[in-house]
Amino acid sequence: MLTEHDLRRLDALYQSLEQATERFLGYPVSKDFETGPLERFLRFPLNNLGDPFVDSTFAVGTRELEREVVGFVADLLRAPPGDVWGYVTNGGTEGNLYGLYLARELLPRGIVYFSEDTHYSVAKNIHFLGLRSITIRSQANGEMDYEDLAETLRINRDKPAIIFANIGTTMTEARDDIGTIKGLLNRFAIREHYIHSDAALCGGFAPFLDPRPAFDFADGADSVSISGHKFFGSPIPCGVVIARKRHVERIARSIGYIGSLDTTITGSRNGFTPLVLWYRIKSLGVEGLRERARSALELAAYALKRMTDAGIAAWRNPQALTVVFPKVSDALKARWQLATQGEQSHLIVMPNVTRTQIDALVDDMIAERASAGEPGMATTSHSIQKQGCA
Numbered sequence: 001m002l003t004e005h006d007l008r009r010l011d012a013l014y015q016s017l018e019q020a021t022e023r024f025l026g027y028p029v030s031k032d033f034e035t036g037p038l039e040r041f042l043r044f045p046l047n048n049l050g051d052p053f054v055d056s057t058f059a060v061g062t063r064e065l066e067r068e069v070v071g072f073v074a075d076l077l078r079a080p081p082g083d084v085w086g087y088v089t090n091g092g093t094e095g096n097l098y099g100l101y102l103a104r105e106l107l108p109r110g111i112v113y114f115s116e117d118t119h120y121s122v123a124k125n126i127h128f129l130g131l132r133s134i135t136i137r138s139q140a141n142g143e144m145d146y147e148d149l150a151e152t153l154r155i156n157r158d159k160p161a162i163i164f165a166n167i168g169t170t171m172t173e174a175r176d177d178i179g180t181i182k183g184l185l186n187r188f189a190i191r192e193h194y195i196h197s198d199a200a201l202c203g204g205f206a207p208f209l210d211p212r213p214a215f216d217f218a219d220g221a222d223s224v225s226i227s228g229h230k231f232f233g234s235p236i237p238c239g240v241v242i243a244r245k246r247h248v249e250r251i252a253r254s255i256g257y258i259g260s261l262d263t264t265i266t267g268s269r270n271g272f273t274p275l276v277l278w279y280r281i282k283s284l285g286v287e288g289l290r291e292r293a294r295s296a297l298e299l300a301a302y303a304l305k306r307m308t309d310a311g312i313a314a315w316r317n318p319q320a321l322t323v324v325f326p327k328v329s330d331a332l333k334a335r336w337q338l339a340t341q342g343e344q345s346h347l348i349v350m351p352n353v354t355r356t357q358i359d360a361l362v363d364d365m366i367a368e369r370a371s372a373g374e375p376g377m378a379t380t381s382h383s384i385q386k387q388g389c390a
């Protein structure tokens with residue numbers, strides 16, 4: 001039994017989480033999931049240890065549903081039937097580590113190329129794996145600078161290339177184009193190459209965009225990582241990594257103790273999050289996901305318009321949920337949990353964000369500017385807009 005004091009602490013924590021969740025606009029996390037029908041499963045020590053496609057002696061798990069999640073996501077990502085494998089990870093970071101691990105096993109002499117806008121965890125993963133890497137410049141909108149990549153590949157054309165592509169960078173949701181990158185690999189006749197797509201946020205909705213970004217298996221990716229708690233939505237961080245099966249077969253080891261294959265990064269694996277993703281996918285379906293993307297993008301366009309109408313130099317990449325604007329004050333940053341890096345802050349219009357919240361945020365921004373004596377109509381001629389971003 002807990003003491004009165006500890007019970008009160010739990011109540012206070014619950015209330016503060018309720019409030020914090022209400023004003024949460026700066027990070028790519030969906031809050032509109034439903035877990036009621038799944039809560040009864042929390043009484044089991046669910047653990048999907050080992051390979052989801054090979055049954056284990058440890059039977060308290062959700063591997064069958066995990067396989068369905070992998071199959072659903074693999075189809076969205078146009079993975080080649082018969083040459084596809086994947087599992088539910090602890091998040092986008094683990095999926096990225098997995099993609100780079102496969103790349104290293106296939107191309108141990110390879111150099112990893114990634115843009116300077118890449119998520120902070122990637123440099124650490126590369127360090128773990130002892131891989132050589134080169135950072136490529138980014139364009140102003142956050143997308144990889146293909147001229148810099150071309151020049152760097154040309155100098156290193158005698159070495160295998162491991163491309164780490166961003167399909168939605170953390171700050172500006174810029175998408176690197178795998179089609180353009182493949183063109184460069186061909187131009188320099190770099191036949192030994194591996195392409196990993198970090199589609200942490202966008203992987204859940206990029207398949208529904210028109211034009212569809214070049215990022216998946218049909219475009220030439222060897223592995224793709226997506227976060228589950230971002231676009232899909234989950235109360236527990238999770239993700240899905242999909243890879244070409246023939247690559248995974250290179251690393252598989254049979255482990256007698258678990259009666260399964262050691263193909264994943266961790267031993268014990270969360271058995272509850274595959275259930276959450278399965279429930280999400282089953283209840284939304286492809287059409288539900290498509291509609292989620294459409295309405296969130298429409299609201300992102302509304303947020304941008306409201307800001308630019310108010311004279312705020314805001315902008316967004318084409319078909320992005322992220323609206324970027326000049327750095328806000330510490331007070332606004334804390335009030336709306338707005339991620340800020342350098343001179344930029346951003347709002348991410350995740351599917352659960354409402355028009356009322358956007359109006360309230362923009363009103364706060366206007367009020368703050370007015371009290372700071374800033375002119376009502378600032379310029380909107382941000383360099384990004386000159387480059388034709390929406």
Ligand SMILES: Cc1ncc(COP(=O)(O)O)c(C=O)c1O
Nearest residue numbers: 091092093119168169170200227
């Ligand atoms: C582009 C990108 N990659 C990877 C990650 C890491 O994903 P996760 O937090 O699911 O580990 C993030 C997180 O925001 C991200 O923005």
